Amino acid sequence: MEKTTAYAMHELTKESRMGARGSEAAREVRIIDLSDFDQRKHEIADQLWQAATDIGFFQVTGHGIPLDDINAAFANAERFFALPESDKARHPLSRNAGWEYRAQIRPSTGKPDHKESYQITLPRMNGLWPDDNTLPGFCAEVMKFERQCWAVGMQLLSCFALKLGFPEDFFTRAHEPSRETYQSTLRMLHYFAITGEVDGPWRAGAHTDFDCLTLLFQRDGQGGLQVCPGKEMEDQVWTPITPLEGVITCNIGDMLMRWSDDKLPSNFHRVANPLPGVSVPARYSLAFFCQANEDVIIEGPEKKYPPISAQDYLAQRISANFSGKY
Ligand SMILES: O=C(O)CCC(=O)C(=O)O
Ligand SMILES: [Fe+2]
DSSP: OHHHHHHHHHHHHHHHTOOSOOEEOOOOOOEEEOTTHHHHHHHHHHHHHHHHHHTSEEEEEOOSOOHHHHHHHHHHHHHHHTSOHHHHTTSBOBTTBEEEESOOBOTTTSSBOSEEEEEEOGGGOTTTSOOTTTSTTHHHHHHHHHHHHHHHHHHHHHHHHHHHTSOTTHHHHHTOTTSTTOOOEEEEEEEOOBOSOTTOOOSEEEEOOSSSEEEEEOOTTOOOEEEEEGGGGGGOEEEEOOOOTTOEEEEEOHHHHHHTTTSSOOEEEEEOOOOTTOOBOOEEEEEEEEOOOTTOEEOOTTOOSOOEEHHHHHHHHHHHHSTTOO
């Protein structure tokens, strides 16, 4: 247990050094086409492994989620966040499920992100869905999108399983959605408009994700995501990721970094505040976090780190970001 705590603390100390604005530079952003996945799986797995190990993040196309469904998910996010505060407050965040408003304090900035979010972790949604009179169709459409994201996430993770020497369905079994212990999360995010402030608040402070793999959807005209590969963190040089319609930006999270004995590095990312005096409109984004089921034990092929359950792993990271929300 002592070792486990030390590992989590190491992650947080790492994050706390990443709060400066740093500088910006273009880096290669590799786009990998997933079409004809079953026939091309080995070729795709090679490309993913290269991108993940060289750079730490990558984008995918040909993933099979129709653009109409992505746009519908964004429309649902806008509908949810447009509800009166008193409605949203009836679905408060607990353990990665429900609504929070400026509650996430990143270890990198020590300040609340300038955003609100609504998280869907399916076994924990009792009482947390807006009812069908308030938002007709919301629950069914969002559940469908959650499952579409899960399917893409599992395809990508099956490629990493192949390269790590695990059975191909290893991570799919670890993220089995029919179990009560399922804890993968779809997150809808709404960053507030900022109008010409001199020292505007951080929209999302620099961090690595807690999960195995994140799928992120941005909207045209609402960029802001910046990434910095973990292995280049000392330089604090950030690369803006311009939104491209239908493209999913992916990054490895700390859970998979540990599970791969550090072969697959997690990477830092953030949503920057605008430069002094610059105004930006509201921004919506969608993130799907592949997080192994609570009872799954995370242990790499080479056993570099002591085993830890996915529940303990996430509990420590959530507690460090959201006080009292686990
Ligand atoms: O909104 C974004 O672009 C990034 C969100 C994010 O990094 C997160 O919620 O972990
Ligand atoms: Fe993130």
